[in-house]
Amino acid sequence: MTETTTTEIVVSRRISTEGSELNAVWKKRESKARRDFTNDIKVGDCKANNGFDVRLGELMVELRSDMAEGERISTKLIKAAGISAIPSQRRSEALRLVTQREAIDTFLKESGSKFTSLTALFAAMDKQAKLDAADSEAEGEGDSEAEAGQELTLDMIVNNFVTTVTANGFTVEEALDTVIAQLSGDRDSQGEAA
Secondary structure: OOOOOOOOOOOOHHHHHHHHHHHHHHHHHHHHHHHHHHHHHHOOOOOOHHHHHHHHHHHHHHHHOOOOOOOOOOOHHHHHHOOOOOOHHHHHHHHHHHHHHHHHHHHHHHHHOOOHHHHHHHHHHHHHHHHHHHHHHHHHHHHHHOOOOOOOOOHHHEEEEEEEEHHHHOOOOHHHHHHHHHHHOOOOOHOOOO
């Protein structure tokens, strides 16, 4: 049995005390940030009780209601609404919060993660969406053309066979000899193990 030894790293009492104090301050900041975030995305029983981002998002929806699909809200309209001092990223995140509320609530319940900003929340949601899309794409690759609604004919199979064989540098005759040998159970004649 091998024994492992660990070396203890020692720092001065001043450094240790300062580090502990900074760690406590950081934990309080993170806790406050999570609490603020939760309050910002809260939906209350009336508009006045909604969180900041919900109220901002609802205002953005109202401003967009008169716009055509895909059209940007003008800077003049944003200034007239009195929200020009709020960063545009925050405004667009608030809009997404309101327009995708059900999906966000579902994600928050399923993930169990605690977020401190809409940016972090949306990054996690987008990452999960990419993973889900990759999983569904991988499942879809296993589907044959026949499952996609197109019935395969023998001509299509032969054309695919010829294309694959020639694309890999073999002749059709070599491939047919290998197929015949494989079907007869005699792979040794083609230089392959039986």
